[in-house]
Amino acid sequence: MWLSIFRRTPKAFDRIAGKDQLICRSKLKKALNTSNQLLVNRIFELIDLDKSGYIDRYEFDTFANTISYNDKRHRLRFIIAICDLNGDGYVNKDELGQILDACIRDQSLNLTGEQKKAIKDCVFSLAGLSDDDKGLNLKEFKKFIELVPGFDFQFDQFVNELLGRKNIRQRSSSKSPVFFKLNFFRNYLKDVLWFSFYAAINVFLFFNAMSHYELQGATLPVQLARGGGACLNFNCALILLPMCKVLLGRLRHSALSFVLPLDNLTEIHKGIAFNIIGFSFIHIAAHFTNYTLNQQNIALVLCASAIGITGVGITSSLLLISVTGYLRSKNYERFLSVHKLYVLFFILTLLHGPVFWLWLLPTGLLFLVDIGIRIWRKRRTLKVSKLESLPDGVTLVRFCEHPFKNFYPGDYLKIRIPSVAKDEWHPFTISAAPESFVLDLHIRYNGDWTGALHNLSNRMRYSHESVYAQLDGPYSAPTSSVYRSDVVVLIAGGIGVTPFASTLQSLLLNEKNNTSVNQQVYFHWLNRSQNSYSWFIDLLNQASKQLGSDRFHLHIHLTSLTRSFSNIVMQMAFDAFWSAFRFDPITGLPAQTSAGRPNWDLVFSELAAKYPNKKVDVYFCGPKRLGKSVRKTALKYGLYFREEKFE
Incomplete structure (x- = not known):
């Protein structure tokens, strides 16, 4: 492993030094990824052996090889040399305090003076030193390091970052990814079976229609047009079914949930839409070919016949719906407005296709019932009991009186x-448990509407105006199936913690009631x-206390922490604080805070x-990019993955 690092040292030097092949303090500061000038100066002075004010290739290679050795003695000498500001061979409390303050500032953390003093005292106490001792030397430092975990891992990360090497994945107890375990296919088994069934129906309808018109002596273009038309009848009727969110949501907690693909309704809706576009192209192209072969006036057919006029209307509305749907992320309000053209689309399709009403009747009735339930629910107006601004632009919206008596943890509603x-209606996860007497929403500032809501919550501090809301829901979501899992892995990115807050509250209340x-x-x-951790810190503390560390395994990751030398010194001191008090000084939680994202390979393989x-079910709620990484690795090791979705 270290041989490969030595080979990267020349490349690292060339990257840092640039064309002049010399490293000055500003270049080293950039390479160390730190704003901690005190540490930059100390490290620079240690590397610059000839005290020329510049680091050449020989000096950098000597430094890189020294810190690359997986030997605590070399590494501890390096740390002591940096922290020993007066050069007497000892690190006293004042020196440690200066270094620690600089590291905490560099990592943009907010700790009180009392917290910093307690952390510093814990380091000396764990090393077995008293106030009368001169300070930490190599022997005491080695004793201290042996009592705190993770030192080598933190140092390896620092070396890898500096030398431009990707983090080395720790070996896990799993010999190889379990691609071929049955559990791996469970994630997609329902989808594959239903897609196969759906594809078979389309193939049958297409070729059955072609065969029927072939027997009647129709030309090939007419056969293709009729085949596409038969599939359009089926798909245009089916596309409404995934949007029956209220009715299908009731099936999630029934036996049918094991055979129905209820987690991917929006994706199914989109997939059917793409097929409608494809079959429409076949249908239109075949008809145009037939008109051309028969030397018919295409303009006259389109403008002077009911079939032509309705066909143009259907195609135009489908085109508008498709384009705005594709660009929905850029203008969601425009997408919602244009999507209402589906009403015109279905009216014209009923006029265009003589038998389409037979296909539309069952799904159309279900959709109308679903729409009716939604309209009835949206009429309810509730008073907001509490509107409070929380740290990091989050707004708490609370209803003490609400009609939602039967919902599940992880369900969401529109407000x-x-x-x-x-x-404007916006979807948010219910962050309160069904067993509680309130209904909470935690809404993060992420746009015009959420910004206006946060501003309103700040204004409410100085006024007593009443705020009213209308609620549409609850709607079922994948997280609401947590209670069926033996081993639950909840992964939250930022405000994505809200469905899991509801899940934990429900679990604790049920635990209390046995x-x-x-x-x-x-x-x-x-x-x-x-x-951000202050949003649910009381809940997490309660879960840790009530469930115990043997059932509730809490892992906190602060992604803003850089894997620089500042983090090494800081984490060593925080480990000492943890050993003394068993809670983390950053969050106050009974779990140590890790820098950056976790190694999902290591987590899931274990x-x-x-x-x-x-x-083992992995439930995720958070940014899409993070979700892709989590999904890929979870499936790699045969775990079951579910992602929270609001659509």
């Missing part, structure tokens, strides 16, 4: 607040800001090895 925007299932819960929460014969 409209007329005082914020009269005609009605819970004995589950193993692994909770990973990733945030960029230290303040879970796969620990529970080879148990159902």
Whole structure:
């Protein structure tokens, strides 16, 4: 491993030094990825052996080879040399305090003076030193390091970052990814079976229609047009079914959920839409070919016949719906407005296709019932009991009186607040448990509507105005199936913690009433800001205390922490604080905060090895890019993946 690092040293020097092949303090500061000038100066002075004010290739190679050795003695000498500001061979409390303050500032953390003093005292206490001792020398430092975990891992990360090497994945107990275990296919088994069934129906309808018209003596273009038309009848009727969110949501907690692909309704809707576009192209192209072969006036057919006029209308509305649907992320309001053209699309299709009403009747009735339930629910107006701004631009919306008595943890609803925007509905996860007496929504500032809501919550501090809202829901989501899992892995990115907050509250309340299932819960929460953990800190503390570390495994990840030398010194001190008090000084939680994102390969391979014969479900809610990484690695090790979706 270290040989490969030595080979990268020349490349690292060339990258840092540039054309002049010399490293100055500003270049080293950039390479160390730190704003901690004190540490930059100390490290520069140690590398610059001839005190010329520049680091040449020989000096950098000597430094890189020294820190690359997996030998604690070399590494500890390096740390002591940096922290020993007066050069007497000892690191006293004042020197440690200066270095620690600089590291904490560099990592943009907010700690009180009392916290910093307690952390510093814990380092000396763990090393067995008193106030009368001169300080930490190599012997005491080695004793201290042996009592804190993760030193080598943190140092390796620092070396890898500096030398431009990707983090080395730790070996796991799993010999190889379990691609061929049956569990791997469970994630997609329902989708594959239903897609195969759906594809078979389309193939049958297409070739059956072609065969029927072939027997009647129709030309090939007419046969193709009729085949495409038969598939359009089926798909245009079917596309409404995945949008029956209310009715299908009731099936999630029934036996049918094991055979129905209820987690991917929006993707199914989109897939059917793409097929409608494809079959429409076949249908139109075949008809145009037939008109051309028969030397018919295409313009006259399109403008002077009912078939032509309705066909043009259908194609135009389909084109508008498709384009705005594809560009929905750029203008969601425009997408919603244009998508209402589906009403015109279906009216024209009924006039265009003589037998389409037979296909549309069953799914259309279900869709109308679903729409009716939604309209009835949207009429309810509730008073907001509490509107409070929380750290990092999050707004708490609470209803003490609400009609939702039977919902599941992880369910979401849509909310409209007329005082914020009269005609806008937005989906958010319910963050309170069904067993509680309140209904909470935690909404993060992420756009015009959420920004206006946060501004309203700040204004409410100085006024007593009443705020009213209309709620549409609840709607079922994948996280609401958590209670069926033996081993639960909850992974939250930022405000994506809300469905899992509801899940944990429900679990704790059921545990209190002796009605819970004995589950193993692994909770990973990733945030960029230290303040974000305050949203649910009481809940996480309660879960740790009530469930115990043998059932509730809490992992906190602060992604804004850089894997620089500042982090090494800081984490060593935080480990000492943890050993003394058993809670983390950054979050106050009974779990140590890790820098950056976790190594998902290591996390999931250990879970796969620990529970080879148990159902392990990974539930994710957060940014899409993070979700893709988590999904890919979870499936790699045969775990079951579900992602929270609001559509």
